[in-house]
Amino acid sequence: MGIIQKSQLKSPWVLHYDCSSCNGCDIEILASLTPVYDIERFGIINTGNPKHADVLLVTGGVNRRNARVLKNLYNQMPEPKVVVAVGSCACTGGVFYNCYNILGGVDKVIPVDVYVPGCAARPEAIIDGVVLGLQKLKEKTQMKSEEVAK
Amino acid sequence: MAKIVTPFGPQHPVLPEPLQLNITYEDEKVVSVAPAIGYIHRGLEKAGELNDFPQNVFLVERVCGICSFMHGMTYCEAIEDIMGVEIPPRAKYLRVFYSELSRIHSHLLWLGLLADAFGFESLFMKYWAIRERIVDLMEMTGGHRIILSASCIGGVRRDLTDEQISIIEKTLLEVKNELDHVTPVILKDYTVKKRTVGIGVLSKEEALTLGAVGPVLRASGVAQDLRQTGYEAYGELGFEPIVETDGDSYARAVVRAREVYQAIELALEALHHLPEGEAQVKVKGNPNGETIQRVEQPRGEVLWYVKGNGTKNLVRMRVRTPTYAHIPALLKMLPGCEMADVPVVTLSIDPCISCTER
Secondary structure, three states: OOHHHHHHHHOOEEEEEEOOOOOHHHHHHHHOOOOOOOHHHHOOEEEOOHHHOOEEEEEOOOEHHHHHHHHHHHHHOOOOOEEEEEOHHHHHOHHHOOOOOEOOOHHHOOOOOEEEOOOOOOHHHHHHHHHHHHHHHHHHHHHHHHHHHO | OOEEEEEEOOOOOOOOOOOEEEEEEEOOEEEEEEEEOOOOOOOHHHHHHHOEOOOHHHHHOOOOOOOHHHHHHHHHHHHHHHHOOOOOHHHHHHHHHHHHHHHHHHHHHHHHHHHHHOOOHHHHHHHHHHHHHHHHHHHHHHOOOOOOOOEEOOEEOOOOOHHHHHHHHHHHHHHHHHHHHHHHHHHHOHHHHHHHOOOOOOOHHHHHHOOOOHHHHHHOOOOOOHHHHOOOOHHHOOOOOOOOOOOOHHHHHHHHHHHHHHHHHHHHHHHHOOOOOOOEOOOOOOOEEEEEEEEEEOOEEEEEEEEEEOOOEEEEEEEEOHHHHHHHHHHHHOOOOEHHHHHHHHHHOOOOHHHHHO
16 A cells, blocks of 8 residues: 555545435534544544545435435545445435435445444444444555556 | 626535525626525425324424424424314423524534634634533433434423433533633624624615515514514513624624523523423324414524324425525625625525425
8 A cells, every 4th residue: 555545544534415314414424523522533524525535424315406416426536435324314215215305325326335324323423434434445445456456 | 807607515515515506706796696406305295294193293303403303393383283282381391491402502503604614613613512512411301412302292202300400500501601702702703703794784674575584584683583472481481582783694693692692591491480290291183174383493483384184194294494585585695795705694594405495
């Protein structure tokens, strides 16, 4: 692993996108950035630019209008990248499972690496999900460097 | 100078939620704004017709995660109104307490986000650190940090014990002390005033014509607050709406900063006057009839329409939320302001998109 790959694991930047959630998980994501939970002690910074992001935090069950935006954001992120589905809605559709405009889970649109359940997911669970995602990121980085070596 | 159209959102660092504003600029000045909504539309009103009416309580609490208790409470009030259920007095006071707790939580959250919007990050962190105290209270009483599932048809599901009440009173007073150190920054700081005073002005006439509600209306000088109608136990508690007259982003921030104190007072008063007795009555049967219920949310007036036909499923469920009423006002505020002020003005209406689009 080169220095960029190593530092990516030490300081992953997250991008947050709300795909028709109720706001609960979004404010919990913000809460995990603020003093009590302070996700920055893991080197994690919230960024608004998908081109700078390593981890995509998605909340909500994805509706028809949002799916295009989500795909767009996912495609703009550089490889290797990790997607964390935050909250019950992002995992399965949750309480909105029978709403006509809900596709039912982020994995219907983009590949998901970590599922964080909970309605709304607690900041501890979100931080745990991101840290789990970092292990996936490491695996992906190693796979990529092996491919390059071949 | 040629005109340029730039999208603001749906994915934008300032907004936790996707709202798209297609803004036309001339130089750096905003000329016109065209909103594009629908990024969070779920079809919740239809889902309310598919579920049983008691199940709906949990669904409507997820209209919006920030004012979840208020939506649940208004829906319960509507069903109780149709079925002719009189809830016990203790439940009324508990509902006031939970509403005011939600209001403190929401306003602190918004004040933090506003600070973040004009780049005052330490103030954002400070407000959110104070907010965590309130969230802890919500977890202790309602069982969850955000979604306060305390209201149910026929009263309040979560009663308070004496031990809990003493912890709440102590914490609220501590929060008030902590706020005394932070609020002067919003009220007096030079940088805060520089970014908010005279920006996004909404006059009294415009606010009334465009149907603004809640803090936006009160910041424009109209003393209108639905709590004056005395729903639940508000009629028995002393209460005066907070009014500012300037109608700019600063006035809206001041109204909310002062309302936090008022909400703390009201919550303490509700606990002080808490009557003894049951907090819940058993409800039997199905709703048959229709009703409209209005409640003052942190963002303003919310209107619920519920119609039942005597079966366990509702015929129609409709909600008009405060942010929906504020979007025309926002379109009036934005033209004429600078590009850099767009996030501040947008945030000053306290946008809750998941409420708006349901």
